[in-house]
Amino acid sequence: xNARFISAVVFAIxxxxxxxxxxxxTVAMDTLSDTVLVGGSSLVAFVLxxxxxxxxxxxxxxxxxxxxxxxxxxxxxxxxWAAPLLALSQRASDAxxxxxxxxxTTTLWGVLVVLGGYFISRERSALTAIAGAVxxxxxxxxxxxxxxxxxSFSPFAKFPAREALMLVAGAVFAAGAISLAEAARRLxxxxxTTLGLGAAAVLGVLVSLPVLPASVSAGIDAWRPMVYxxxxxxxxxxxxxxxxxxxGVVRASAALFLAPPAMTAIAAIERATAVYGPSPFAFRxxxxxxxxxxxxxAVVWLSDVDRNASRAVRGRVATAAVWVAxxxxxxxxxxxxxxxxxxxxxxxxGESFRAAWTMLGFESAxxxxxxxxxxxxxxxxxxxxxxxxxxxWVVASAAVFACALAMPALSATTLHTWNRWIPAEVQQTYGTxxxxxSMSAIVDPVxxxxxxxxxxxxxxxxxxxxxxxNVDGSQKEES
Amino acid sequence: MRFxxxxxxxxxxxxxxxxxxxxxxGCQRKVEVKSGTRTVCxxxxxxxxNIKTIKVPADKAGAYRVRTIVTTCDKHTxxxxxxxxxxxxxxxxxxxTAAIKLxxxxxxxxTYRQAKQQADSIAKGGKPGADSSPAPSTNPTGTTPVxxxxxxxxxxxxxxxxxxxxxTPDTITGFVAGPPMSDPLSVSREYAPSGSSPAxxxxxxxxxxxxxxxxxxxxxxxxxxxxxxxxxxxKINGRDAYFGTDGQRFAVLGFTDGAVMVAMELTAAKSPEDxxxxxxxxxSQLP
Numbered sequence: 001x002n003a004r005f006i007s008a009v010v011f012a013i014x015x016x017x018x019x020x021x022x023x024x025x026t027v028a029m030d031t032l033s034d035t036v037l038v039g040g041s042s043l044v045a046f047v048l049x050x051x052x053x054x055x056x057x058x059x060x061x062x063x064x065x066x067x068x069x070x071x072x073x074x075x076x077x078x079x080x081w082a083a084p085l086l087a088l089s090q091r092a093s094d095a096x097x098x099x100x101x102x103x104x105t106t107t108l109w110g111v112l113v114v115l116g117g118y119f120i121s122r123e124r125s126a127l128t129a130i131a132g133a134v135x136x137x138x139x140x141x142x143x144x145x146x147x148x149x150x151x152s153f154s155p156f157a158k159f160p161a162r163e164a165l166m167l168v169a170g171a172v173f174a175a176g177a178i179s180l181a182e183a184a185r186r187l188x189x190x191x192x193t194t195l196g197l198g199a200a201a202v203l204g205v206l207v208s209l210p211v212l213p214a215s216v217s218a219g220i221d222a223w224r225p226m227v228y229x230x231x232x233x234x235x236x237x238x239x240x241x242x243x244x245x246x247x248g249v250v251r252a253s254a255a256l257f258l259a260p261p262a263m264t265a266i267a268a269i270e271r272a273t274a275v276y277g278p279s280p281f282a283f284r285x286x287x288x289x290x291x292x293x294x295x296x297x298a299v300v301w302l303s304d305v306d307r308n309a310s311r312a313v314r315g316r317v318a319t320a321a322v323w324v325a326x327x328x329x330x331x332x333x334x335x336x337x338x339x340x341x342x343x344x345x346x347x348x349x350g351e352s353f354r355a356a357w358t359m360l361g362f363e364s365a366x367x368x369x370x371x372x373x374x375x376x377x378x379x380x381x382x383x384x385x386x387x388x389x390x391x392x393w394v395v396a397s398a399a400v401f402a403c404a405l406a407m408p409a410l411s412a413t414t415l416h417t418w419n420r421w422i423p424a425e426v427q428q429t430y431g432t433x434x435x436x437x438s439m440s441a442i443v444d445p446v447x448x449x450x451x452x453x454x455x456x457x458x459x460x461x462x463x464x465x466x467x468x469x470n471v472d473g474s475q476k477e478e479s
Numbered sequence: 480m481r482f483x484x485x486x487x488x489x490x491x492x493x494x495x496x497x498x499x500x501x502x503x504x505g506c507q508r509k510v511e512v513k514s515g516t517r518t519v520c521x522x523x524x525x526x527x528x529n530i531k532t533i534k535v536p537a538d539k540a541g542a543y544r545v546r547t548i549v550t551t552c553d554k555h556t557x558x559x560x561x562x563x564x565x566x567x568x569x570x571x572x573x574x575x576t577a578a579i580k581l582x583x584x585x586x587x588x589x590t591y592r593q594a595k596q597q598a599d600s601i602a603k604g605g606k607p608g609a610d611s612s613p614a615p616s617t618n619p620t621g622t623t624p625v626x627x628x629x630x631x632x633x634x635x636x637x638x639x640x641x642x643x644x645x646x647t648p649d650t651i652t653g654f655v656a657g658p659p660m661s662d663p664l665s666v667s668r669e670y671a672p673s674g675s676s677p678a679x680x681x682x683x684x685x686x687x688x689x690x691x692x693x694x695x696x697x698x699x700x701x702x703x704x705x706x707x708x709x710x711x712x713x714k715i716n717g718r719d720a721y722f723g724t725d726g727q728r729f730a731v732l733g734f735t736d737g738a739v740m741v742a743m744e745l746t747a748a749k750s751p752e753d754x755x756x757x758x759x760x761x762x763s764q765l766p
Contacts, residue, residue, distance in 0.1 A: 348662055351544035354513040357537065421510070421537045425658050434660065 007247060010239045011301075014255035017236025018106060019262045024232055025084075028225035030093055036215040037226055038085045039204025044230020045080070045237060046197040049190075057191040058198075064187055069195065072183035076196020079176025080237060081203045083109075086169035090162040097152035099144040102260055104155070104163050107140040107293075109170035110256030114300060116174035117250035121181065125250040126383050126392035129303035131375035135399055136257035136296025138372040139289050142365030142410040143260050145417075146285025147267075150430045150437040154418035177240070177249050184245030193241040197234070251304060257297035261290040288409035289365065292372070295402045299376065303392045313384040317464040321381040325457035328374035331450035336371065339442045340364035341414055347426030347435035355422065359439075361447060365410035370447055373403035373454035381461050393461070400458035404451050411441035509534045514543040520552040521664075521738065522689055549643070549664065549687060558587045559690075562594060562610075569609035574601050645766050646685035646741050652764060653757075654681055677753050680746040681761065687739055694735040702733035702742050709752045715762045722758060724751035732758040741765065 028037055050058075087105050090096075096104070114133040117123050145153040156163055176196075184192035208215075215222075244252040264286060271279045341359040346352070361367030380396035417437065418427060429435040515530035530545055551559075565580035581598040584591055593610060600607040647659050647668035654670035661667070670681040688694040698721065703710075706723030713720045713732070720734035730751035733742040743761060745754045 349658070349660055351546045352513075352517075353541075353544050355510045355540050355543075356512075357508060357510040357540075419537075421540050423541045429660075434662070 007243070010242050011247075011252075011255060013235055014239035014243055014252065015258045015262060017232050017239060018255055018259045019266070020232035021229060021236055022102060022106065022259065022263070023266070024225055024229040025088065026098065028222070028229055029088060029091060031222035032215050032226055033208075033211045034085060034088045035204070035208045035211055037229070038081060038088060039201070039206075039208040040223075040226045041229040041233050042080055042197060042200040042204040044227055045234035046194070046201040048231065048234040049194050049197055049238060053190060055194065057188060058194050060191070068183055068186040071179045072187060072192040072195035073199040075176045075179030075181075075183055075192075077176070077199040077203055079173050079180055079200075080197055080233065081200035083169045083173035083176060085204075086172060087166050090159075090165050090169075096159045096162055096166075097154075099147050099151065099153040100155055100159070100163060101166070102263060103140055103144050103153070104166035105169070106256045106259035107137050108167060109173050110253040110300075111137050112167070112170040112174040113177055113253040113256065114250050116171075116178050117181075117248060117253070121178045121249060123248040123250050124304065125248060126303040127379040128376065128383055128392045128396040129250050129300050131372070131379040131396060132296045132299025132303055132399070133253070133257070134296070134375050135299060135372040135403065136254075136293050138365070138368035138403075139292025139294070139296055139406070140257065140260040141289070141368065141415055142406070142413055143264060143286055143289025143293055145365050145413045145415050146282040146289055146410075147264070148280035148431075149282050151414070151417045154416055157416060157418040157420070174249075177244060177252070180241050181244035181249045181252075184241050189238070189242040189245045192245070193238050196241070197237055248304065251301050254297040254301040257293060257300060261293050264290060282413070284409045285365065285413045288406035289413075292369070292402060292406045295399045296372070299392075299396050299399050302395045313387065313461065313465045315464060317460055318381065318385055321457045321461040321464065322378065322385065324453050324460060325374060325378035325381050328370065328450050328453035328457060329378055331446055331453060332370035332374045335444060335447035335450050336360065336362040336367055338444045338446050340367045340444060340447070341412060342440045342442055343414065344438040345419075345422050345426060345435070346438075347423065347429065349423075349425045349429055349434050353423055353426050358442070359414055359416060361444070363414055363416040365413035365415055366407045366441070367447065368415075369403045369407040369410065370450035370454060373400045373451055374457075376400045376403070377454040377457035377461075381457060384461055384465065394465075397458040397461055400454050404455050407447075407451055411443075412439045414439055508537045510537045510540040512540050512543040513545050516546045516548060518548045518550060520555055521549060521687055522552070522555045523664075524552065526550070526552045554587055558584055558591070561587070562591070565594070565597070566609040569597065569607060572606070574606055577601060643685045643687060643739065646739070647683050648764065651681070651761055654761075676757070677748055678745040678757055679748050682744045683741065683765075684744070685739055685741045689738060691735060691738050694738050694740040697740045698733050698735055698742075701740075702731055706731045709755070711755070713755075713759060713762075715759060716765070720762060722755055724754075727751065730754040730758060732762050734762075736766075 025037070032040070091101055111133045114129050118125060118127075118130060141153070141155075145151045147153065180192055180196050183195070187195070240252055240255065243255070264281075268279070268281070337360055339358045340361045341364050342356070343359050344354075344356045346354045376396045377400045380393040380400070383393040383396070384390075417430075426435045427437075430437050511532055511534050513530055513532050515528070517528045517530060518526040520526050533543070535543060561580045561583040565577045565584060568574070568577035568580060578598060578601045581594045581601070584594040585598060589595075597607045597610075643661065643666040644659065647656075647666050649656050651670055653673055653676060655673045657669040657671065659666055659668040665684065665686040667682060667684040670683070672678055672680070686694075686697065688697060703721055703723065706725055706729065708724045708726035709730075710721070710723045713722050715732075715734065718734045718736065720732055722730070722732045724730040724747075728747055728751060730745045730747060731742055732745075733740065735741070743758060745751070745758055745761075747754055
């Protein structure tokens with residue numbers, strides 16, 4: 001079978017496994033203790049993976065180096081036990097909100113894996129992968145902030161300590177994923193997965209023992225989602241480790257970037273087919289955010305360095321593209337601090353409250369589009385000059401245009417619905433007849449120019465490449 | 480390759496530092512808030528407003544509110560008094576005095592339909608019957624006193640005068656209070672049981688009406704007709720209170736105090752008829 005097709009199928013399983021694990025964890029977390037849920041699901045996943053050939057693969061490992069075995073054991077314990085347990089222990093039923101949790105435990109974990117993969121594991125991925133990860137994160141933020149209005153998405157606003165610990169969990173996952181990828185290259189994906197899940201299961205069961213009696217009384221209905229979660233973890237672990245062994249952890253992380261759009265698709269299907277009343281989605285934001293998140297994931301997936309190096313894009317025009325992109329970076333960074341949204345909070349809970357203020361670029365989804373676009377443009381220009389990864393920089397350049405198109409759709413989407421200084425009773429009743437939050441976009445010239453520079457850089461780079469190709473073509477015809 | 484990595488790290492550091500700077504700036508932002516008092520008549524008209532828009536540091540913004548005082552204005556106090564006197568005159572068969580008083584009512588409020596009908600009837604030589612519903616709450620003989628208008632002082636509360644808040648106290652024995660929800664003419668508050676209780680939840684709603692007749696009408700429509708099972712009239716704090724259940728989950732105890740209707744809804748853990756004594760105990764803690 002075509003290797004690319006197999007890679008695509010396995011990657012799709014990883015993405016579905018990531019989303020399913022998130023959903024089932026949310027379902028089961030209120031009925032079972034965190035340690036039992038993570039330990040039990042790891043055990044189920046281990047049994048499943050061992051049953052489909054993993055055990056047989058383990059038996060053949062006796063001759064392999066202890067270092068490789070240790071990498072698999074430690075990597076599995078970190079990625080499939082420590083990281084999920086640390087993240088889950090920060091979750092209460094709705095604190096942080098589902099949108100915040102999804103962002104911190106999928107998208108930002110993906111960003112950390114990309115950074116770890118690029119800087120620590122030194123995989124042969126292009127610099128555009130980092131820009132792609134930023135692009136995917138900016139898109140996911142815009143998407144999740146458009147799930148409802150007013151949005152429950154407010155990173156680092158309501159539960160900053162819990163969310164910071166979710167990021168720490170992400171770093172733990174990234175370390176585990178990098179270890180597992182290395183182990184899988186030496187031992188094979190199936191053996192590394194089985195060993196890793198085995199380590200997670202042993203640790204999980206040992207730590208769960210003290211609280212197990214209390215959980216047993218929860219009944220079969222409480223345990224059933226945990227078993228399903230085990231299936232999801234098994235699917236995710238096998239496909240993730242296989243992908244990271246064959247394509248690298250940087251590319252595998254694209255599966256995590258697809259989790260928010262996939263969750264949105266599930267919610268949309270659920271709304272369309274069941275009786276859940278009107279959809280709360282802000283559709284423009286959802287579509288724009290999904291498109292950018294998927295674009296970022298595509299940039300990350302296609303960021304591996306081509307084995308057949310393309311010709312470097314050089315000359316004054318290509319150099320100009322780098323400098324224009326650098327200007328875009330500078331201006332987009334400045335625009336994070338310029339006005340982006342005019343906000344108005346009104347409440348009539350007890351005494352009436354009314355406050356109007358200006359949100360800055362970093363608090364709006366549109367504010368991050370020029371940052372992502374400028375990073376994509378700069379990394380694309382740098383990669384193009386190196387002449388090593390044509391596919392990476394072409395896709396990154398195309399993604400700049402996507403960011404520019406998405407920016408107007410996200411212009412009134414705030415990433416900061418919750419404010420510490422607004423009375424809690426007002427914020428909790430947003431969307432009812434007692435209180436409301438209104439947003440209107442502010443057109444900031446600095447932000448517009450930053451985006452325009454990023455687009456110009458990508459355009460100039462494209463033209464420069466086309467001109468080079470034409471010259472090549474005409475020279476061939478002449479010869 | 481080293482150049483590219485160095486560039487990436489530099490760009491990352493610049494973005495992070497700039498972001499930190501922006502965050503620090505954002506924390507010191509100024510917010511435009513409204514502050515002051517608005518005085519609203521029980522009839523719904525705004526009597527006075529003293530509201531200013533000012534710019535304050537964001538961390539102080541939560542302290543600035545627009546306070547609404549609900550009171551009965553001079554105009555509607557006079558109107559209620561004249562109407563009550565007209566009805567008293569009609570009841571006594573004194574149509575001459577009634578016509579004068581009804582003319583006073585219509586001079587104040589030409590749209591007062593009942594007064595207009597009675598005045599027209601008298602003008603045609605008829606003898607209309609007196610309005611049998613009780614006089615408006617502003618009648619000096621009513622149980623709710625006429626509330627004096629407190630001079631506006633921006634940002635200062637007028638105290639509890641004219642407030643419905645007294646019907647939703649912070650403490651009720653056996654319950655823990657949630658935050659009150661209110662608008663100018665109603666207040667509601669949910670309470671959760673603090674220990675084992677036959678009730679799973681308690682909600683108290685107090686609603687201000689224009690007249691005590693309106694309040695009694697609301698009690699009939701909203702409470703008595705909806706909670707018809709286990710009906711009983713109880714004496715609480717000198718008032719007649721209606722107790723009823725829906726026969727399934729909810730028990731309600733409702734009463735009026737002048738132009739205010741108060742309804743206490745209890746959610747039963749088992750059967751709602753068991754909640755009668757608890758409802759009495761809770762109601763006895765209200766004014």
